[in-house]
Amino acid sequence: MADPTALRLGWMLGALALALAPAVPRLPAWITLVFVAAAAWRLATQRQGWRLPPSWLRLALAGACVIGVLFTYRTLNGLEAGGALLVVMGAMKLLETRSRRDIQVLAFIGYFIVMMQLLYDQPIWSLPWLALGVGVITLALLQGVRVGAPLPWRTASGMVLRMLAFAVPVALVLFLLFPRVPGPFWALPSRDAAGISGLSDEMSPGMISNLIQSNEVAFRVSFDGALPPPSQRYWRGPVLERFDGWTWSDLERLPRLSQQLELRGASYRYRITLEPHGRAWLLGMDFPGSWADRDAFLTHEFQLVSRRPVDSVKAIDIESWPDALVEPELMPLARFRSLQLPEGRNPRAAELATRLRTSAGSDAALVDALLAHFRNEPFVYTLQPPALTSSHPVDEFLFRTRRGFCEHYASAFTMMARAAGVPARVVTGYQGGEINPIGGRLVVRQSDAHAWSEVWLAGRGWVRVDPTGAIAPERVEQGLGEALPAGERVPGAALRELYGVRALSQGWDALNSMWTDWVLGYGPERQLALLARLGLPNADWRALVVGLVALVTVIMGGLALWLAWRLRPPAEPEVARLYREFCRRMAKAGLERRPQEGPQDFAARVAAQRPALAPAAARITRLYLALRYEPRGGDEALLALLRLELRRLRT
Amino acid sequence: MSRPSRSPDASAPAARAAGNGVRQRLARLAANWARRRQGPDPDPVQLHRQRIYILPTALGAGYGLSLFGMLLASMNYNNSMGFMLTFLLAGLGLVTMHWCHQNLSGVVARGLHLRPAFAGSPARLEMTLENRGSAPRHDLESECAGARSAALDLAPLRTGEVHIELPTLCRGRLRVERIRVSTAFPFGLFRAWAWIHPECETVVYPLPARHAPAPPSGGPEDAEGRWDEHQGEDDFAGLRAFRSGDSPRRIAWKAAARGGDLPVKHFAGSARGSAWLDWHSLPPMDDEERLSVLCRWVLDAHAGGGAFGLRLPGTVIPPAIGPAHRHRCLAALALYPGGSGPANG
Numbered sequence: 001m002a003d004p005t006a007l008r009l010g011w012m013l014g015a016l017a018l019a020l021a022p023a024v025p026r027l028p029a030w031i032t033l034v035f036v037a038a039a040a041w042r043l044a045t046q047r048q049g050w051r052l053p054p055s056w057l058r059l060a061l062a063g064a065c066v067i068g069v070l071f072t073y074r075t076l077n078g079l080e081a082g083g084a085l086l087v088v089m090g091a092m093k094l095l096e097t098r099s100r101r102d103i104q105v106l107a108f109i110g111y112f113i114v115m116m117q118l119l120y121d122q123p124i125w126s127l128p129w130l131a132l133g134v135g136v137i138t139l140a141l142l143q144g145v146r147v148g149a150p151l152p153w154r155t156a157s158g159m160v161l162r163m164l165a166f167a168v169p170v171a172l173v174l175f176l177l178f179p180r181v182p183g184p185f186w187a188l189p190s191r192d193a194a195g196i197s198g199l200s201d202e203m204s205p206g207m208i209s210n211l212i213q214s215n216e217v218a219f220r221v222s223f224d225g226a227l228p229p230p231s232q233r234y235w236r237g238p239v240l241e242r243f244d245g246w247t248w249s250d251l252e253r254l255p256r257l258s259q260q261l262e263l264r265g266a267s268y269r270y271r272i273t274l275e276p277h278g279r280a281w282l283l284g285m286d287f288p289g290s291w292a293d294r295d296a297f298l299t300h301e302f303q304l305v306s307r308r309p310v311d312s313v314k315a316i317d318i319e320s321w322p323d324a325l326v327e328p329e330l331m332p333l334a335r336f337r338s339l340q341l342p343e344g345r346n347p348r349a350a351e352l353a354t355r356l357r358t359s360a361g362s363d364a365a366l367v368d369a370l371l372a373h374f375r376n377e378p379f380v381y382t383l384q385p386p387a388l389t390s391s392h393p394v395d396e397f398l399f400r401t402r403r404g405f406c407e408h409y410a411s412a413f414t415m416m417a418r419a420a421g422v423p424a425r426v427v428t429g430y431q432g433g434e435i436n437p438i439g440g441r442l443v444v445r446q447s448d449a450h451a452w453s454e455v456w457l458a459g460r461g462w463v464r465v466d467p468t469g470a471i472a473p474e475r476v477e478q479g480l481g482e483a484l485p486a487g488e489r490v491p492g493a494a495l496r497e498l499y500g501v502r503a504l505s506q507g508w509d510a511l512n513s514m515w516t517d518w519v520l521g522y523g524p525e526r527q528l529a530l531l532a533r534l535g536l537p538n539a540d541w542r543a544l545v546v547g548l549v550a551l552v553t554v555i556m557g558g559l560a561l562w563l564a565w566r567l568r569p570p571a572e573p574e575v576a577r578l579y580r581e582f583c584r585r586m587a588k589a590g591l592e593r594r595p596q597e598g599p600q601d602f603a604a605r606v607a608a609q610r611p612a613l614a615p616a617a618a619r620i621t622r623l624y625l626a627l628r629y630e631p632r633g634g635d636e637a638l639l640a641l642l643r644l645e646l647r648r649l650r651t
Numbered sequence: 652m653s654r655p656s657r658s659p660d661a662s663a664p665a666a667r668a669a670g671n672g673v674r675q676r677l678a679r680l681a682a683n684w685a686r687r688r689q690g691p692d693p694d695p696v697q698l699h700r701q702r703i704y705i706l707p708t709a710l711g712a713g714y715g716l717s718l719f720g721m722l723l724a725s726m727n728y729n730n731s732m733g734f735m736l737t738f739l740l741a742g743l744g745l746v747t748m749h750w751c752h753q754n755l756s757g758v759v760a761r762g763l764h765l766r767p768a769f770a771g772s773p774a775r776l777e778m779t780l781e782n783r784g785s786a787p788r789h790d791l792e793s794e795c796a797g798a799r800s801a802a803l804d805l806a807p808l809r810t811g812e813v814h815i816e817l818p819t820l821c822r823g824r825l826r827v828e829r830i831r832v833s834t835a836f837p838f839g840l841f842r843a844w845a846w847i848h849p850e851c852e853t854v855v856y857p858l859p860a861r862h863a864p865a866p867p868s869g870g871p872e873d874a875e876g877r878w879d880e881h882q883g884e885d886d887f888a889g890l891r892a893f894r895s896g897d898s899p900r901r902i903a904w905k906a907a908a909r910g911g912d913l914p915v916k917h918f919a920g921s922a923r924g925s926a927w928l929d930w931h932s933l934p935p936m937d938d939e940e941r942l943s944v945l946c947r948w949v950l951d952a953h954a955g956g957g958a959f960g961l962r963l964p965g966t967v968i969p970p971a972i973g974p975a976h977r978h979r980c981l982a983a984l985a986l987y988p989g990g991s992g993p994a995n996g
Contacts, residue, residue, distance in 0.1 A: 104710050104839060108717055111740060115721055118732040126732055134739055138838075145839040147790045147802035159837065163746045170742030175735055181726055312730050520731045556745060563753035567784030570808065 006046045008144045009097065012106050013039050015140035016090060019113045019133045023083065026120070028072050031084050034065060038091035053095055062092045083116040103144030110137040122313070124515045131168075135160055166559045170552055177548040179541035180524045198277035199237045199428055202249035203451055205393060208428070209383050209405040212480065214446035217275055218430060219283060220513045221442040224269035228285070230432055230477050232322040234452065234464065235283045235444060237429030239301035241337050243418075245345030246393055248411060248426045260461075261302065263289045265323030273315040273516050280305045283429060285320040286464065292317040292525065300334075301425070302326060302462075315521035326461040330423060338423035338456060341415065346394040349412065350419035357420035363457050366420050370413055371470040378402060379409075381472035383488050406475070409467040410451040423456035427464070432479050438510035447480060575627040578642050582620050585649060589613075599624055613649075620645050682829060685846045695761030695781070698832060698845040705752050711840035714744060744840060751841040754788050755834050758805070758845075765817070765827060765853035767978065767985075769946075773798075773816035774825055774853060780832070781810040790836040795827055819855045822942070822985045826852040854985040859950055860943035866928060866952070890914040898973060926952060926959040926970070928980075942984050949984070953977040963987060 017039075024032050045052055053061075065088035066076070073081035090109040097106060114133045118126055139160045143150045150156070198218065200207060219235075240248035272283065282296055284304035293316045295307045304318070327334070341350070353366075356373070360366040380403040390396045394412050397404055404412075410426050417424035431450035433442040452466040468483075469476045475483035518526075531539040572580075583593045583602075591609060593602045603621040607614035623642040627635055689702055707715065718741055725733030759781040768774035776795055782788050782805035793800040793813045803811045819825060833844035890903055893913035906914040928948045933941050945961070952959040953974075960970035961980045966987075968980055 100839070101710065108714070111717070111736070112721075115724065115733060115736055118736055119724065119728055119730055122730070122732040127735070130732065130736055130739070134736070134743070138743065142837050145835070145837075147792065147835075148804050151789075163743060163750065163837070164739075166746045167739055167742030170745060171735060171738040174738035174741060175731075178734070178738065180729075312728050519735075522731050523729065552745070556749060559746060559749050560753070563749055564756075566786040567753055567757060567788075569783045570785050 003046065004149055006043070007150050008100075008103055008140075008146075009042065009046055011140035011143045011150075012097075012103055012110075013043070013094075015133075015137040016106065016110050016113070018136050019110045019117075020087065022129065023087070023113065023117050023120075026080070027084060027087065030068065030072075031087050034068075034088055035091040038094045042094045042097065052098065055096075058092060058095050061095070062089070065089075065092065079116065079119055083113075083120070086112055086116060100145045100147075104141065107137050107141040107144065110140075122520055124512055127519070131164070135164060138163070166555060166562075169555050173548060173551040173555070175522070176527070176530065177544045177551070179544045180527055198279060198446065199281070199449060201238045201240075201279070202247050203240055203407050203411070203426060203428055204247040205385070205388055205397070205404070205408055205411065208407045208449050208451055209385070211449045212383070212447040216446050217509070217512070218277070218444050218446050218448070219272050219274040220516065221270050221272050221285075221433065221444065222440065222513075222517075223442070224271070226268075227435070227442065228268050228322060232286070233432050233442070234286045234427075234450075234466075235430040235433075236286050236288075236303050236427060237281050237283055238427075239299070239303050239454075240426040240428065241301070241340070243341060243411075243415065243426075245342040245391070248414075260327040260329060261287065261289065261298075262325035262328070263321040264325060265321055267319050267321045269317070269319045271315055271317050271517075273313060273513070273521055274310050275516070276310055276312050276314075278309050278311060280307070280309050282306055282310070282314075282316055282318075284318045286322055287320060287324040287326060288318050289321050289324065290319045313516050313520035315517065315523070315526075317525075327456070328459065328461045330456050335423050335456075338425050339418050339421065341418050346392045346415060348392070348395040349398050349416055352398070353416035353419035356416075357422075363422045363455070364460075366417070366422055367455055367457075367463075367465055370416055371465070371467060374409065374413070374467055374470045379404070379471050380485065381405070381409075381468065381475065381483055383484060406468045407451045409471065410453050413465065413467040414453045417453070417455050425454050427452055427454055431466075431476065434479070436506050436509050436513070438506050439513060441510070441513050443509055443513070450475075573628075574639060575624060575642065578639075578646055579620075579624045579628075581646060582624075582649070585646075586613075586617075616645065616649050620649070682846065686829065686848055689846065689848060691850055692848050694763055694849065695759050696847060697757065697759045698755060698847075700756050703752060703756050703843050703845050705748065705841055705843040708835060708839060708842050711744075714740075714840050718744070747838050748841050750837055751834060751843045754836050755791070755832065755843045755845060757784055758788065758791065758832065759783060760830075760832060760847055763827075763830070763847070763849045763851050765825065765851055767853045767856060767981070768817075768819055768825075769856045770819055770822045770858040772819065774819050774855060776813075776815040776817055776827060776830070776851075778813040778815075778830070779810050780805060780813055782807060784808075788834075788836075790834050791832060792834060793830060793832050795830045822855050822857040822987075824852060824986065825855050854982045856981040856985045857939070857942040857946045859947040860940070861947075863944045863947040863951075864933070866926060866932075866948050890916060926957060927962055928952065928959055929962040930964055931962070938987075942987055946981060946984050949977060949980045 016035075020032075020035065041053075044050065066085065069081055069084050069088060070076055073084065075081050076085060086109065090106065090113065093102065093106055093109060097103060111134070114130060114137070118130065139156055142156055142160060151159075199211070238250050240250055242249045267289065268285065270285070274283065282291075282293075282304040284291070287302050288298065288304045291304060293306070296304055296316060297307070298304055306314070330338075352373075353370075356369045357366045360369045382403050383405060385397075385404045385408060386401045388396050388401065394415050397408050398412055414424045414426050428449070428451045430444045430448045431452070432448050433444035435441070436443050450468070452464060452468065454462045454464055456462050466476060472483040527544070528539060531537075531543065536543055579599070586593065586602075586606060589610070591606055591613075597605070599621050603617045606617040620642065623638055623645065627638055627642065685702075685704070718737055721733065721737040721740070724730075725737055760778055761781065762777065762779040764777055766775045766777065778793065780791060780793075780803060785807045787807055788805045791803045791805065791811075793803075793815060795815050796817055798815050798817050800813045800815045803813060805811050815830075817825065817827075827849055830847045830849065831844050832847065833842055835842045890906060891914070893902065893915050901916045903914045903916050928945055930941060930945065933944060936944075945963075949959070949961065953972075953976075956972065958970040958972045959980075961968040961983060963983060966983050968976075968983060
C-alpha cells in the first residue's frame, strides 16, 4: 500500500481490531459484523478510489445501529450497552474517516474500547494486554497524525517504545500515589449479575448443585495467624427465612437492631478478597464481629453485607468469632418469622417432625433425632438427585427419592424443625476451601457453595446444624470431592488432580491471588499501608499529592534531560575548537575573521596587517587545513603541534 | 515619495473575516507581547528554549477531557486496571508535551527572504531550517499570515528549505511581520511554536497589463517588431568588473579563466539608442492602468535585452540593462504613490 492514507487507515484498523478482540465473545455477533463490514467498506473505498458514503446514509446507519443496541440490550446505559454503543460508533466513525483529525478520534475510541474491556474484566493478562493495546493504538495514532509521509515501521515503534518507557513510570507513580477516593460518587447501573455465577438470594432444590458446576474462584482468604479447622470454615451468605414449600427466600436486609452478639472464644483475623459477583454480600466467616470497611454492615441475620454491590474485586479485613453467642434472646417477631411455614404443604414431613419432637422431649434432642433420622435411613448424598415433581417436595424427598444435595437436606431439616416448633432457618454460603501451599491462601470456589441450617435453642442462641454432615461428614471435613459417591466427580476437578496440573494450577492461583490482592485490590487502605511502610505513618492525601508531584517531576526532568541529550549538537572535533580559539585570540588582537573569509584568506590578511604574526598564523593555518581537510592516520602529532603553536602564540 | 506599506495580515481575506472576536484580539495581544519580549531577530536565529511556546491543541484538550472521564469511571467502579490505563495515557500525554517542545527547541532558521511578485500572484517567502542536533526532527510547519508551508522533516545535522506562498492582492510594499515555526509532533495533542520577527520585506509589482499599446517609437524594435538581443553585441566597448545583476551571458568566460575579478562584456548601448518608457507617452488613463502598461513594457524591454530607461512623474531611472535594473524599474512602479486599493494605505 503506497497510498499514505490507506497505510494510516490500515494501521488504525489493525490497532482497533486488537483492542476489540477480547470483547468479541461478549458482544452480540451483529455488532462485530457491523464493525468488520464498516472496516472492509472503508478499506475498499480507499483501494478502489470510491467516494465515502454520503452523510445521510451515515446518519441513517448510525441511527439504525443505536436502535439495534437499544433493541439488543433494552437500554443504552450500563457497561454492556455502553460498550456496544462505543463499538458501533467507532464503526460509523470509520466510514467518515478522511482527515488526520478523524484518525485521532478513532484512536480515542480505541482507548475507550480498551477501557471498556478493563472495566468489564481484569484477569492477570489484562495488564500486558493493556500495554500492548495502548502501544499499538499509539503507534497508529503517531502514523495517523503525521503531517509528512508515515515513518518507517521500526522508527515509529522505537519512538513509541521510548515514550512508553517514560510514561510507564509516571503511570506507576500515579497508580501508587494518586489519592484514591473511596467509593463511587454516583450510582452507575451495575453490571448484569445474571452472567456471573454466584449465590442467589433464594434457594430451591437444584440451585446449588447447579452452581457448583462452576470451578471459578469465589474469593480468597489470607489468615492472619492460624487457620480455623475445616469444620469451622462456614462462609456466611444469604440467610433465608421465608419458605413457600418449594423455595427458601430472603427477607429484606435490615440492619441489626439489637446488639445480641456476644463475642467469645477464639477469633480469627483474615483478609477476604472477593471476585466481583454483582451482589452485596461479603461472605464473612461465622460470625463476623469486626471489620474494616465503612460500607459494610451486619444484618439482623448476622450476615455481613455491603451497601453497594461487589462489582469489582473487593478486599476487606474481618475478624470472626466462630463460638460467638448469637441472639440469646429471641424477640417474638423473630421467633414468628423463623417458625413460619406454608399452610398445608408437606404434611407427612410435618407429621414426622411433631412425632419426633414428642419423643425427644427437648429442642436440642429433636435436632439430634432429626440428624439421626437422616443418618439411619438410607439417604444418599449426590450431585445428581432425581427431580422433585410433586407439590410436596419435602415429603417426596424424605419418603420417596431420598437422594439429594445439600440444599435438599438443609431445606428438609429446617422445615421439619419449624414444624416441630423449633425456630430454624436456612443459611447459604460456602463451606471449606482449598489451601494453596504457594502463598498459603485459602481459595474458595463456586464448587464450595453450600447450604446449612441454624436452629435457635434457649440459652445457646442460634446454633449451626449442618444436616449434610450427618449423611456425608467428608463433605465438611475434606470437601465435596471426597463426599460424592464413587462414579460422581466434581466438574473440572479431574484435571486439577493430575499432579503436574495441580502444581501448575496452584502456582497460577497464587499469582492470581497476588494480582487480585496487590493490583486489583489496591485501594485507599493499601495506599496508606504502603506509605506507612515507607516511613510515613498517618499520611493523608496531601502527603500523597506532594510525593506524586515530586516523583512525576523527577521523571519528567529525566525525560527532558534525555531528550536534550538526544538532540545535543555533535561534539566539535578538537581541531575545530583549537582553530576557533585561534580566531578568538586574533579577534581580541583586532583582527576579526569575516564570515566569508576562508582560513587562507584570513591568514593572508593577518600577514598583511600584522606582519609580526604572519609566521605563526601561517603555521597554524597550515596545520588546521591539514588536519581538517587531509586527515590521515597519525594526526595526533600534528594536533599536538597545533596545541603547542596556540600556546606559544603571543598577540 | 510616500511608502505605501501593508502587513500581509491585513490583506489576507480569511484573517479579515475572522477579525472579530476575542480570540483574534487575544492572539494579537499575545503576538505583540512576544514581539516586545523577543525584539527583532537576527539572521540566523536559533529557536532556543526561552522562545518556544506550547499549548494543548483542541484535540489535546479533548484528550484531557477523555482522561478525566476515564478517571471518574475508574473511581466509580473502583477499578484498578481502569486507573492503570488512565494513568498510562496521562503519562503518555506528559511525555508528548516534552517531546513536542524538544522537537522544535534548538532549530535554527536562516536565509529568510521574500521574493518580489506581481500583484495577485503569491510572493514566495524562503527560509532554511537547520537541525544542529544529532536526532531527527519531524513535522516542522511554518506559516506566515495564514499561508503555510509543507511540513518538513530534518535528519540530524541537515537543513531543509521552507517555502511559503504569501498571497498578494495589489502592488506596494510587502512586509513580513512574523513567521511562526511550529510542530504538533508526535500526536497532535500539543503544539509548540516559536515566533520569528525578521527584517524582511519586498515589493509587489503591479500586475502587468495583458494588452498593452506598443511602446513609443524610438524603442529598440526591429523591423519585425521583435526585440533582438544580439543586436547590441556589435558595439563591444570593453570589459568591466562584474556587478550584481549582470547577465551570466555577458560574462567574458575566456577572460575570466585568467583569474582575478569576473570580467563582463560592456556594450556602448544598443544599436538604435536606448528606449525610454515614459509615463507621459501614454494616452490619458487611470494611474493603475498606466502602471500596468508600464510594467508590461518593462518586462518586454527586459526580455528584449536592450537598454531602457523609465520616466515617471518624480522619478527618472536612466537606461540600463539587467535583472537589477528590471527590479529597480518595477519597484519604482510598485511604490508609485497614489492609485487605488489598500496599497495606498
